[in-house]
Amino acid sequence: MKKYFNDIFQSVWTVLLGMRITWKHLFTRACTMQYPDQKWVLPERSRMRLFNKIEDCIGCGQCVRACPVDCIYMTTEKRTKEEAPAFASDGTPIKLRVTQFDIDMSLCCYCNLCTYPCPTHCLVMTPEYEFAVYSKQDFLYRFAKDQPLAPPKPAHHAPAPEPAK
Ligand code: SF4
Numbered sequence: 627m628k629k630y631f632n633d634i635f636q637s638v639w640t641v642l643l644g645m646r647i648t649w650k651h652l653f654t655r656a657c658t659m660q661y662p663d664q665k666w667v668l669p670e671r672s673r674m675r676l677f678n679k680i681e682d683c684i685g686c687g688q689c690v691r692a693c694p695v696d697c698i699y700m701t702t703e704k705r706t707k708e709e710a711p712a713f714a715s716d717g718t719p720i721k722l723r724v725t726q727f728d729i730d731m732s733l734c735c736y737c738n739l740c741t742y743p744c745p746t747h748c749l750v751m752t753p754e755y756e757f758a759v760y761s762k763q764d765f766l767y768r769f770a771k772d773q774p775l776a777p778p779k780p781a782h783h784a785p786a787p788e789p790a791k
Pocket residue numbers: 676692693694695696697698729733734735736737738739740741
């Protein structure tokens with residue numbers, strides 16, 4: 627008889643012990659974030675999606691050279707004397723026309739090394755982190771607005787992959 631009650635006690639006690647964590651969390655505040663209705667407040671200087679304010683880009687190529695994974699593809703050509711002088715918003719003269727400035731964000735490792743040498747601070751990391759896409763090709767961000775006047779020459783950058791048809 628003693629063993630019978632002892633077994634009952636052991637069974638109940640084991641269940642209670644196993645439920646210890648559950649009981650504990652039953653009375654603590656829930657910390658589940660209801661994404662996307664709730665979002666993390668990101669720390670200052672978080673490294674997320676890159677953006678180039680192309681109007682201020684002087685085509686110096688320093689970002690291209692700084693990129694450790696070669697995921698910035700740029701082509702430029704000299705502005706002709708006939709063209710009106712152009713300046714970045716900080717007053718830096720723009721002597722080159724940027725005819726291609728692509729960043730393949732699927733290759734980017736978010737190191738931020740490209741933004742430091744940018745003389746006009748036009749290339750920046752934004753706090754935008756929700757940019758998932760269905761196609762890998764959509765990670766190729768094209769910033770250039772100028773069309774080339776001359777046929778493109780081979781340069782120190784890798785060619786941009788062709789967009790999906
Ligand atoms: S953040 Fe790093 S990997 Fe990404 S484009 Fe800039 S230099 Fe390249």
